[in-house]
Amino acid sequence: MNGSLSVIAAATDTLSTVPSCVATDATSLCARVYQLFGSAWLAANAETLIAVPARIVLIVVVTVVVRLLVHRAIHRLTDQTASGQVPTILRARRGRSPEAQQEVAEQASARRTQRAEAIGSLLRSTASFLLLGIAVVLVLGELGIDLAPIVASAGVIGVALGFGAQNLVKDFIAGIAMILEDQYGIGDVVDLGEAVGTVEGVGLRITRLRDVNGVVWYARNGEILRVGNKSQGYAQVVIDMPVAHDTDLDRCRTVMQEVADGLAADDAWGALLLAAPESLGVETITPQGISMRLVVRTTNADQWRIARELRMRLTERFAVEGIRTPPALMGAAPAAGSAP
Numbered sequence: 001m002n003g004s005l006s007v008i009a010a011a012t013d014t015l016s017t018v019p020s021c022v023a024t025d026a027t028s029l030c031a032r033v034y035q036l037f038g039s040a041w042l043a044a045n046a047e048t049l050i051a052v053p054a055r056i057v058l059i060v061v062v063t064v065v066v067r068l069l070v071h072r073a074i075h076r077l078t079d080q081t082a083s084g085q086v087p088t089i090l091r092a093r094r095g096r097s098p099e100a101q102q103e104v105a106e107q108a109s110a111r112r113t114q115r116a117e118a119i120g121s122l123l124r125s126t127a128s129f130l131l132l133g134i135a136v137v138l139v140l141g142e143l144g145i146d147l148a149p150i151v152a153s154a155g156v157i158g159v160a161l162g163f164g165a166q167n168l169v170k171d172f173i174a175g176i177a178m179i180l181e182d183q184y185g186i187g188d189v190v191d192l193g194e195a196v197g198t199v200e201g202v203g204l205r206i207t208r209l210r211d212v213n214g215v216v217w218y219a220r221n222g223e224i225l226r227v228g229n230k231s232q233g234y235a236q237v238v239i240d241m242p243v244a245h246d247t248d249l250d251r252c253r254t255v256m257q258e259v260a261d262g263l264a265a266d267d268a269w270g271a272l273l274l275a276a277p278e279s280l281g282v283e284t285i286t287p288q289g290i291s292m293r294l295v296v297r298t299t300n301a302d303q304w305r306i307a308r309e310l311r312m313r314l315t316e317r318f319a320v321e322g323i324r325t326p327p328a329l330m331g332a333a334p335a336a337g338s339a340p
Contacts, residue, residue: 063135
């Protein structure tokens with residue numbers, strides 16, 4: 001009798017240590033852990049010790065994989081942008097040397113590469129920030145932390161920063177738009193209104209440029225209302241030559257065309273032109289004299305060299321042809337096409 005009571009007591013103790021999940025749901029994690037390890041304590045705490053860490057690891061792994069895939073897609077996108085076709089206006093016209101063709105192609109490629117790298121860096125940083133934020137929120141949720149106060153605090157901080165850093169946000173948004181729209185890049189000669197010079201640095205907040213006197217200007221992107229880019233795509237060299245009222249205008253126009261054609265036929269200079277020069281004739285008539293205009297399309301990097309060479313050749317040819325300059329304009333340099 002005593003032996004039977006001992007067996008019944010042992011069976012009762014064993015049943016009392018079996019977790020309730022085994023009886024309610026044999027397919028649950030608790031039941032499976034108990035079946036594998038036979039530990040009631042481990043089975044009862046399976047959700048905290050096994051399920052939560054596993055989900056956190058899964059969140060981290062998925063975040064890392066998605067980040068790598070997104071960065072790879074961004075790299076492919078920016079690489080395609082950097083290796084795009086050269087614009088038609090920049091393609092070499094017939095008769096241009098291979099060296100000049102290569103130079104034009106390299107200039108266009110360098111600009112595309114610079115823009116692609118800037119856009120790629122911005123997209124990668126934004127994607128990483130968003131993915132990291134989502135992962136942190138999911139991990140905190142798995143740890144049982146109440147996210148409502150955190151979200152509310154973040155909203156209050158965001159509003160405070162929005163009011164206190166309006167100019168900073170404005171500068172960054174303007175900088176992002178400027179990069180995406182390719183308004184200007186390093187090496188471009190731009191007119192920002194208050195400052196005119198060569199761009200030395202482009203950032204999301206400020207643009208740095210140096211003027212002809214060597215002064216470095218720092219312009220906030222949010223304060224730039226207009227941009228005049230003198231170096232984007234191609235350059236149009238405009239030469240206005242003042243002549244006296246009694247000048248034979250047809251002959252003057254022919255002489256200017258001959259000088260420009262001679263420059264285009266020169267191996268050293270013709271390779272820099274993107275189109276045939278065109279003498280347009282009379283531009284303005286003033287009491288002091290008449291202005292004759294010549295237009296030449298060239299690469300943005302060589303526009304000022306071309307302009308100076310044309311002015312020198314035109315001045316020398318005018319002297320040979322006896323074409324006089326109005327006395328009131330003697331010694332005055334033409335304003336059009338001057339270097340920055």
